[in-house]
Amino acid sequence: MQVWIGLALAMVSAVAINWAYAREHDAAVGLPPLSPLRPLRSAKILVGERRWLVGFAVECVGWLIYLAALRLAPIALVQAVSASGIAVLAMLQVRGDPRKLTIRERVAVLAALVGLVLLALSLVGTPPSDHKPGVLSVLVWLGACTGGAVFLVLARTRFARAFSLGLATGLFFACGDICAKLVGYGGLWLVALPALIAAYGAGTSVLQSAFQHGKALTSAGTATMVTNAIPIAAGFVLFGEALPHGARAFLQVAAFASLVLSATALGRPEAASAGADAAPPRAT
Numbered sequence: 337m338q339v340w341i342g343l344a345l346a347m348v349s350a351v352a353i354n355w356a357y358a359r360e361h362d363a364a365v366g367l368p369p370l371s372p373l374r375p376l377r378s379a380k381i382l383v384g385e386r387r388w389l390v391g392f393a394v395e396c397v398g399w400l401i402y403l404a405a406l407r408l409a410p411i412a413l414v415q416a417v418s419a420s421g422i423a424v425l426a427m428l429q430v431r432g433d434p435r436k437l438t439i440r441e442r443v444a445v446l447a448a449l450v451g452l453v454l455l456a457l458s459l460v461g462t463p464p465s466d467h468k469p470g471v472l473s474v475l476v477w478l479g480a481c482t483g484g485a486v487f488l489v490l491a492r493t494r495f496a497r498a499f500s501l502g503l504a505t506g507l508f509f510a511c512g513d514i515c516a517k518l519v520g521y522g523g524l525w526l527v528a529l530p531a532l533i534a535a536y537g538a539g540t541s542v543l544q545s546a547f548q549h550g551k552a553l554t555s556a557g558t559a560t561m562v563t564n565a566i567p568i569a570a571g572f573v574l575f576g577e578a579l580p581h582g583a584r585a586f587l588q589v590a591a592f593a594s595l596v597l598s599a600t601a602l603g604r605p606e607a608a609s610a611g612a613d614a615a616p617p618r619a620t
Contacts, residue, residue: 342409343417343455345401350421352398354560357543358428359391361552364544372489372501372542382544392540399536403516411517412571412592416455419564419595422557423448429553441553444601451594458587468521469574477574478514478531481507481566489542498550499558501542506562508539513567517575565596 363385364370370378382388405414423445430436437445485507493500512535518528539559546555571577 339409339413342405342407343413345405345408346414346417347420349398349402349405350418351424352401353395353418354421354425354556355428356391356393356395356398357425357556357560358552359394360388360544361547361556363388363391364547367548370545370548372504372538372545375537375541378541378544402513403520406513406517407520410571410577411513411575412568412577413455415513415564415567415571416592416595417452419560419568419598420448420452422560422598425557425560426553429551440601444598446598447594447601448598451591451598454587454591454594458584458591467576468525469518469576473574474514474518474528477570478511481511482535485511485538485542496550496554498546498555501546501549502555502558503562505539505543505546505555505559507566508535508542509559509563510566510570511535512539513563514570514574517567561596568592568596 364382367381367385367388370381372378382392402414402418405417426437426441426445427434434442434445485504488500488504488507495503512532515528515532515535518525519532543555543559546559549555
């Protein structure tokens with residue numbers, strides 16, 4: 337029952353956070369250029385915009401609900417459910433009219449729903465299992481993610497800028513999610529709290545700049561994809577979360593694959609690679 341409550345909270349969190357992303361995107365596109373390299377100036381601009389503050393407040397509430405979910409369920413399962421939030425983002429983008437979604441986006445939303453059903457079936461009668469990771473492994477994992485995020489912010493890639501910054505955001509948020517799981521263990525693991533705050537703060541700053549370079553589905557969608565995919569992998573590699581056996585194992589693997597596929601398809605629409613969905617170039 338504890339795991340089911342945790343997954344229900346993860347779903348509520350996903351809806352709240354992705355609604356907030358859509359709200360923040362609509363507010364950010366009308367603001368002066370924001371830069372992750374000038375966080376204080378960007379923060380001053382953002383706090384002066386009421387619509388953005390409402391979105392950010394809802395995002396914070398969603399994050400607190402997410403923390404509660406992590407206390408009740410393994411991180412890989414929580415992230416798998418959270419990945420479905422990208423379908424919520426897609427529906428918000430088309431104002432609730434699924435006919436405005438492309439065929440690829442419709443398939444992605446269906447994949448998310450199928451993944452959730454398979455995940456639910458795989459959990460029937462399966463007790464949760466995870467353990468505290470090694471300190472060195474955590475440092476290497478977080479260091480690699482942070483390094484990748486910094487590179488994407490500073491370097492110019494062949495991808496659309498909204499997509500690159502979305503990837504960076506996802507890596508920062510993934511670090512924050514992993515730190516949140518560590519903080520939940522209490523004791524000496526509370527030293528991860530400053531890293532948690534820094535990771536979420538950096539990710540939020542980068543995401544606002546990403547919003548000004550493309551659609552919410554490209555920027556926040558990509559961020560959501562990475563934010564969920566990295567901690568799912570960390571759940572098995574760092575935290576030793578075990579897959580169930582037999583048919584349940586197949587169902588859970590298929591569920592994870594469906595949810596990540598959904599996030600990937602929605603986070604990288606065709607226009608993103610060509611930069612067609614990007615807003616007019618802005619300073620970064």
